[in-house]
Amino acid sequence: xxxxxxxxxxxxxxxxxxxxxxxxxxxxxxxxxxxxxxxxxxxxxxxxxxxxxxxxxxxxxxxxxxxxxxxxxxxxxxxxxxxxxxxxxxxxxxxxxxxxxxxxxxxxxxxxxxxxxxxxxxxxxxxxxxxxxxxxxxxxxxxx
Numbered sequence: 001x002x003x004x005x006x007x008x009x010x011x012x013x014x015x016x017x018x019x020x021x022x023x024x025x026x027x028x029x030x031x032x033x034x035x036x037x038x039x040x041x042x043x044x045x046x047x048x049x050x051x052x053x054x055x056x057x058x059x060x061x062x063x064x065x066x067x068x069x070x071x072x073x074x075x076x077x078x079x080x081x082x083x084x085x086x087x088x089x090x091x092x093x094x095x096x097x098x099x100x101x102x103x104x105x106x107x108x109x110x111x112x113x114x115x116x117x118x119x120x121x122x123x124x125x126x127x128x129x130x131x132x133x134x135x136x137x138x139x140x141x142x143x144x
Contacts, residue, residue, distance in 0.1 A: 023053065023061035033070055043073055046084050049097040069096060 030037040040060075044050045050069060052060040062070070069091075076087040091097050 020064055023063050024067065026060045029062040029067060029070065032067065033074055035074065040070065043070065047073060047088060049091065
């Protein structure tokens with residue numbers, strides 16, 4: 001029972017100290033997310049958008065944004081049962097991760113293109129995908 005109390009206390013301390021001006025070390029972040037530190041290190045190798053800052057002594061420091069992304073990754077992998085590749089794709093769909101050159105230009109100029117659908121609701125996204133498939137089949141018919 002003492003271990004349980006200690007874990008709860010550590011998790012509460014990690015949550016209380018999570019602020020923009022006080023990043024968390026890997027152990028604190030791991031306790032907050034209820035995973036082992038090696039899991040966070042592994043996720044850094046699998047998800048390029050995870051790049052925590054490091055101290056001069058090479059300790060990882062996780063910001064509030066890093067913790068939010070890690071929480072999302074944890075939910076995708078553990079609760080929604082995504083594969084690593086599936087979670088990577090889902091994060092890109094949600095607007096996380098690296099952008100293509102066209103997406104960067106659109107973001108800089110404020111233009112919205114056909115590939116910019118991060119704000120489209122889920123049901124509409126499915127309808128758009130169906131319309132796109134139909135248009136592609138019509139295009140291939142016309143092309144031949």
